[in-house]
Amino acid sequence: MTMAAAKPLAQSSRVLSYAGALLETMDGALRDHPNAFIMGQGVDDFKGIFGSTTGLAEKYGAKRVFDVPLMEEGMTGVAIGAALVGDYPITTHIRADFSFLAMNQIINMAAKYSYMFGGLMRCPMLIRIVVGRSWGQGAQHSQSPQATFAHYPGLTVVMPSSSQAVLDMYPAIINRHPGPVISIEHRLLYNLDFTISPADKRVPLTSYVAREGSDVTVVATSVMVLEALRAAQYVQDRAGVSAEVIDLNSISHPDWELVAASVRKTRRLVTADTSWLEYGVGGEVCRQLMMRDPGLLRQPPAMLGMAPAPCPTAKSLEDIYYPSQHDTVDAILTQAKGKNHGIDLPVERSMTEGYKRFRGPF
Amino acid sequence: MKDEAIYRRLFRTALLIRLVEERIIALYPSDKIQSPVHLSIGQEAVAVGVCDALRADDLVFATYRSHGFYIAKGGKLDAMFAELYGRKDGISGGKAGSMHLAAPDVGLMGSSAVVASTIPHAVGAALSFKRRGGDRIAAAVFGDGATEEGVYHESLNFAALMRVPVLFLCEDNGLAVHSHRPIRQSYRLIEHAAAYGIAGRRLEEGWDMLAVRQATLEAAAHVRSGEPFVLEIATSRYKEHVGVGEDFHFNYRTTDSVDAWKRRDPLIVDAKLVAELSPELEREIDAAVAYAEASPAPGRLELLTDVI
Numbered sequence: 001m002t003m004a005a006a007k008p009l010a011q012s013s014r015v016l017s018y019a020g021a022l023l024e025t026m027d028g029a030l031r032d033h034p035n036a037f038i039m040g041q042g043v044d045d046f047k048g049i050f051g052s053t054t055g056l057a058e059k060y061g062a063k064r065v066f067d068v069p070l071m072e073e074g075m076t077g078v079a080i081g082a083a084l085v086g087d088y089p090i091t092t093h094i095r096a097d098f099s100f101l102a103m104n105q106i107i108n109m110a111a112k113y114s115y116m117f118g119g120l121m122r123c124p125m126l127i128r129i130v131v132g133r134s135w136g137q138g139a140q141h142s143q144s145p146q147a148t149f150a151h152y153p154g155l156t157v158v159m160p161s162s163s164q165a166v167l168d169m170y171p172a173i174i175n176r177h178p179g180p181v182i183s184i185e186h187r188l189l190y191n192l193d194f195t196i197s198p199a200d201k202r203v204p205l206t207s208y209v210a211r212e213g214s215d216v217t218v219v220a221t222s223v224m225v226l227e228a229l230r231a232a233q234y235v236q237d238r239a240g241v242s243a244e245v246i247d248l249n250s251i252s253h254p255d256w257e258l259v260a261a262s263v264r265k266t267r268r269l270v271t272a273d274t275s276w277l278e279y280g281v282g283g284e285v286c287r288q289l290m291m292r293d294p295g296l297l298r299q300p301p302a303m304l305g306m307a308p309a310p311c312p313t314a315k316s317l318e319d320i321y322y323p324s325q326h327d328t329v330d331a332i333l334t335q336a337k338g339k340n341h342g343i344d345l346p347v348e349r350s351m352t353e354g355y356k357r358f359r360g361p362f
Numbered sequence: 363m364k365d366e367a368i369y370r371r372l373f374r375t376a377l378l379i380r381l382v383e384e385r386i387i388a389l390y391p392s393d394k395i396q397s398p399v400h401l402s403i404g405q406e407a408v409a410v411g412v413c414d415a416l417r418a419d420d421l422v423f424a425t426y427r428s429h430g431f432y433i434a435k436g437g438k439l440d441a442m443f444a445e446l447y448g449r450k451d452g453i454s455g456g457k458a459g460s461m462h463l464a465a466p467d468v469g470l471m472g473s474s475a476v477v478a479s480t481i482p483h484a485v486g487a488a489l490s491f492k493r494r495g496g497d498r499i500a501a502a503v504f505g506d507g508a509t510e511e512g513v514y515h516e517s518l519n520f521a522a523l524m525r526v527p528v529l530f531l532c533e534d535n536g537l538a539v540h541s542h543r544p545i546r547q548s549y550r551l552i553e554h555a556a557a558y559g560i561a562g563r564r565l566e567e568g569w570d571m572l573a574v575r576q577a578t579l580e581a582a583a584h585v586r587s588g589e590p591f592v593l594e595i596a597t598s599r600y601k602e603h604v605g606v607g608e609d610f611h612f613n614y615r616t617t618d619s620v621d622a623w624k625r626r627d628p629l630i631v632d633a634k635l636v637a638e639l640s641p642e643l644e645r646e647i648d649a650a651v652a653y654a655e656a657s658p659a660p661g662r663l664e665l666l667t668d669v670i
């Protein structure tokens with residue numbers, strides 16, 4: 001997606017929104033996998049999980065795509081039961097926060113089936129959860145639980161950051177992955193258009209270099225990958241700083257060697273995650289590097305995440321709660337040139353305003 | 363006539379709620395209110411009748427659709443608008459917004475945007491009241507959809523076992539987002555409560571503020587005597603689930619049921635009283651909006667306060 005966009009579009013390239021990519025993979029799952037089914041609150045209504053399941057109930061029937069009562073824990077348990085006997089359940093939560101009601105089934109059951117019974121049974125299923133942000137989502141519609149879920153062995157956690165990532169990953173998960181997968185989709189990505197082409201197809205369930213660089217390594221997740229790419233372009237244009245952006249993508253099973261190799265080259269690190277820093281993804285990146293070689297970094301890393309508080313509703317607070325484009329650029333420049341880098345920062349403070357206008361390519 | 367005076371009082375509050383939400387609709391395109399709003403237009407009579415029947419020191423635990431309960435329980439209008447605006451003088455300093463309105467000083471204990479999640483809080487508060495003696499009660503307010511969640515069932519069972527003075531109050535608008543009740547529920551709420559040994563009643567006339575008030579008075583008396591009670595009140599959501607528009611053009615529901623409701627809605631039918639009371643209420647709202655507009659936005663100093 002990223003580099004190809006600047007060149008003229010190859011013949012088979014096309015533009016596909018994130019929601020469109022999700023819809024294609026959901027359609028593909030139902031088409032290719034007779035035992036796949038989708039259940040969740042509102043999956044068959046006219047909004048269709050923000051356009052990612054629209055029309056599928058009509059196409060495949062109510063046995064394959066159906067609405068459920070408010071029953072997050074029960075639904076997840078039902079999905080597990082179906083998975084145990086050979087179905088492929090796909091469940092949805094329009095906010096990640098609602099999946100917290102299903103914690104027991106996800107963590108105590110789905111994550112344990114394979115190991116606890118010594119491999120007698122498997123529980124392949126996909127749980128799609130959506131992270132909200134902006135327009136006053138507030139404390140209970142904005143949480144991003146990748147670190148929570150990735151903490152538990154037995155769960156595979158992914159955060160696709162583009163249409164290409166969805167197309168690469170979902171079919172592989174649905175057709176081949178033996179265990180439960182939690183995919184954390186970001187609401188702000190849904191309406192973005194991405195250029196995709198078969199040439200960009202990648203190995204699923206690992207991490208990628210989203211932009212090559214030599215001065216600073218930025219390890220990012222989900223929508224922060226886009227932030228990092230924009231910031232990388234900015235620092236290149238304004239200061240000739242070359243930032244390498246790594247899309248961690250597969251949160252529970254990243255390619256740590258890829259990350260370490262990048263940091264060996266740059267010796268400078270910025271982490272940019274969609275959640276809190278405390279016990280989070282950035283901390284895990286540092287642990288991985290430290291365990292390989294405590295001398296890898298030239299200086300302490302910069303870490304971007306949400307402020308250590310529940311998410312406030314007021315716009316003025318939300319704007320300083322999330323790292324802005326300004327913060328991302330500043331972090332990269334400070335790593336590369338020190339605190340007094342003296343380079344003008346972008347004026348745009350709120351990323352979400354940018355997203356509303358932002359149409360790629362990146 | 364006494365009933366007439368009560369009717370006027372209830373009507374005034376119900377009209378205030380409607381005009382407040384209509385003001386929210388009018389303001390929304392200006393982006394001054396940057397918060398999802400779940401309007402209760404059509405459902406005002408429930409909040410008003412219930413809160414009027416409760417004592418001032420009784421507690422209400424509510425949902426994201428609680429503009430009505432905030433106002434009916436006596437929450438301040440200026441602090442509400444400032445909250446919707448995300449300003450410092452909002453009741454929660456802008457941290458709550460529309461979905462988490464609370465006014466503990468008048469007994470509104472806070473609204474949750476996670477469906478059904480405050481139901482056990484009402485049980486807990488009521489349990490505490492009982493243990494400490496006295497006759498305060500707590501009310502759990504929730505939608506029909508919330509009764510599907512496991513925690514509703516756990517709460518009922520526990521309340522029955524412990525004989526907790528809690529009023530379970532279901533606002534039945536027949537919808538959970540866009541899903542109709544019959545495809546979601548295999549039970550009838552009152553029969554279901556009876557299986558736990560909890561008495562209950564369904565009121566069909568949810569547009570009738572006096573009827574809601576009377577039903578709540580009776581239910582509250584039962585609860586105050588030391589038994590939980592389930593009161594289910596039929597009502598009608600005129601607007602879309604979230605947002606300020608209508609949603610009939612999506613064809614998942616017809617206008618019929620809403621139209622039938624509107625024909626009985628006193629805030630529409632009693633146009634004379636609406637005309638009489640509106641100017642004064644609009645002035646109240648003007649003042650609250652002006653207060654919100656003048657209030658400063660919170661910033662760095664507030665971001666990390668009250669975390670623990």
Ligand SMILES: Cc1ncc(C[n+]2csc(CCOP(=O)(O)OP(=O)(O)O)c2C)c(N)n1
Pocket residue numbers: 041070072098101427475476477478504505506507508509535537538539603
């Ligand atoms: C635990 C949980 N699951 C799902 C949602 C998404 N959601 C928000 S409101 C709602 C419908 C609730 O219906 P009901 O309880 O009848 O209340 P109403 O909106 O009709 O007032 C749903 C499913 C949520 N907020 N919390």
Ligand SMILES: [Mg+2]
Pocket residue numbers: 505506507533534535536537538539
């Ligand atoms: Mg409802």
